[in-house]
Amino acid sequence: MKIAIYGGYGYQGRLVLAELARHDAEITLVGRNAARLAAVARGRETRTAAATDHDALVGAFRGANAVINCAGPFTPAGAAVARAAIAAGCHYIDTSGEQLHIKRIYETCSADAHRAGVIVTPAMTDGGVPGDLLARVLADRLGGGPLHEVLTGHSVTGGGGMSRGSMRSLLGTVDVVKSGGLAYEDGEWRTDARPRLASLAFPGRGPVPVSRFALPEVVSVPRHIRAGHVQGFVEADLAARFSGAVPDDAVDAFPEGPDADARQRQRWAVVVTATTPDGRRATGSAEGPDTYGTTAAIAAEGAFRLAGTPGVRAPAEVLPPAAFLDALAPHGITWRTS
Ligand SMILES: NC(=O)c1ccc[n+]([C@@H]2O[C@H](COP(=O)([O-])OP(=O)(O)OC[C@H]3O[C@@H](n4cnc5c(N)ncnc54)[C@H](OP(=O)(O)O)[C@@H]3O)[C@@H](O)[C@H]2O)c1
Incomplete structure (x- = not known):
């Protein structure tokens, strides 16, 4: 399998590259900076293309089975990369968490992806995929009919903090x-x-106060589950910290991202609750270490396992939900439902 990584020399891109190197993949590194590409290539093929140069991107992606786009912030340039992947006849996934980008991909790329016979799935991340897959598992356990609501919450504890690129993505869509x-x-x-929630119990912790938050699976869940309400939440103090207190020009001074030790001390959890119109409820959770390492594992596994009807698809439409969550066990990820 041949995979092109766009933005492969960034922090997340290098983790995806390391993860793909463990699979039997032929990798092409694509990005806008030839020197930075060369610095991480280690003999792999590199191709230089700016996100604004459609023809160069199509040429760089041609011949790959799939493109993994790690070049965030995604809201300004991600759709152009997706369009080029489609034009080159490649499946496309990305590591975005930005709701506006994800929504734009669903709304503008579907017909072209369908015509080209490729699958496009944004938000293949530590949050977006477990949240979407858990929601599907719960909806099926509740009989597959319309749901009253699907509520999803994320928590991250322990070392490390956010990468500089994640901070830029957050600031780029700070209003939403x-x-x-x-x-x-x-x-x-x-x-x-x-x-629709004021508090939420995460695995191993009592209920903690939560606030509404811009989570990726809020955009993907309504693609495959009929629900009256879909909302996302994070711990209230985390939401307060994410509300743009950092000036744009201070971000350059941030560390590139947490180091390997700090990532291992991190714990993330996703909790999803689904409720039927007659009040039956099911809850599911997933948890693990290392948010960025988990995203790399999900993007790499996702690129290999993607299957289904061409078009822009939610994770649960192109990955077998329970089996994919099970497949993440070697990365320290566990999940359960009740
Ligand atoms: N759960 C989640 O939502 C989740 C989890 C993990 C990662 N992510 C997202 O993944 C993205 C990457 O994070 P990171 O830490 O790897 O950031 P990073 O270290 O800054 O890397 C970003 C990469 O994208 C490239 N890039 C950015 N804008 C570009 C453009 N307009 N055209 C071409 N290349 C461009 C950069 O190239 P240059 O150096 O040439 O600028 C760099 O290679 C972020 O958006 C982050 O939010 C989200």
């Missing part, structure tokens, strides 16, 4: 983040939705 993000309310996308 400050609003609590997009929620799905009776068929409409709203930033002013009434929070």
Whole structure:
């Protein structure tokens, strides 16, 4: 299998590269900076192409089975990379967490991806994939019918903090983040939705106060589950810290990202609750170490396992939900439902 990584010399891109190197993959590194590409290539093929140069991107991706785009912030340039991957006849996945980008991909790329016979799945991350897959598992356990609500929450504890690139992504969409993000309310996308949760119990912890937050799976879940309400939450103090207190020009001074030891001390958890119109409820959770390492594992495994009907698809439409979550066990990831 031949895989092109766009933004492969960034922090997340290098983790994806290391993860893919463990698989039997032929890797092409693509990016806008030839010197930075050469610095991480170690004999692998490199191709230089700016996100603004469609023809160069198509040429760089041609021949690959799949493109993994790690070049965030995604809201300004991610759709152009997805369009080039489609034009080159490649499946496309990315490591975005930005709701506006994810929504744009769903709304603008589907017909072209379908015509080209390729699968496009944004938000192949530590949060976006477990959240979307758990929601599907719960919906099926509740009978597969329309749901009243799907509520999803993320928590991250322990060492490390965010990468510089994640900080830039957050600041680039700070208005939607400050609003609590997009929620799905009776068929409409709203930033002013009434929070349907005030607290949430994460694995191994009692209930903690939560605030609405711009989570990626809020955008993907309504693609495959009929639900009246879909909302995302994080711990309230985390949401307060994410609300843009950092000035744009201070971000360059941030460390590139947590080192390997700090990543191992990190614990993430995703909790999803689904409720039927008659009040039956199911809850699922997934947890593990190392958010960025988990994203690399999910993107790499995802690129290999992607299968289904061409078009822009949610994770649960192109990955077998329970089997894919099980396949993450070697990365220290566990999951359960009740
Ligand atoms: N759960 C989640 O939501 C989640 C988890 C993991 C990662 N992510 C996302 O992954 C992204 C990458 O994070 P990171 O820490 O790897 O950032 P990073 O170290 O800054 O790397 C970003 C890479 O993208 C490239 N890039 C950025 N804008 C570009 C553009 N317009 N055209 C071409 N190349 C561009 C950069 O190239 P130059 O050096 O040439 O600028 C660099 O190679 C972020 O958006 C982050 O939020 C999200």
